Amino acid sequence: MSANLPDDARPSDAWPSSVEPELVARLVDLIAKEGMLDRTAMKPAATLDELDFDSIEAVMVINAIEQAFDIEIGSGLRWGEARNLGELVALLADSVKRATPALQS
Secondary structure (H helix, E strand, O other): OOOOOOOOOOOOOOOOOOHHHHHHHHHHHHHHHHHOHHHOOOOOOOOOOOOOOOOOHHHHHHHHHHHOOOOOOOOOOOOOHOHHHHHHHHHHHHHHHOOHHHHOO
């Protein structure tokens, strides 16, 4: 699975360049809202542990993304590959793009 994870050369304070800014904003807003997280703490380099993001929030976020984009992500998403919020956004964006042909570049 190619998750479009950012390479090590990408600054840790930047969102993944492989994801359109509008999609990043929408995903981060959904993660913050459904994960009950402080939106101001939502930085690309923030680890999920630092954000207190656990499996319950993960399920809520997946459900919200599925509803917002009218897609089904399913169980194929590999949360463990994401070392930080930026990488999680890249994984989620990849799932959204694969399930939404209009968003594929």
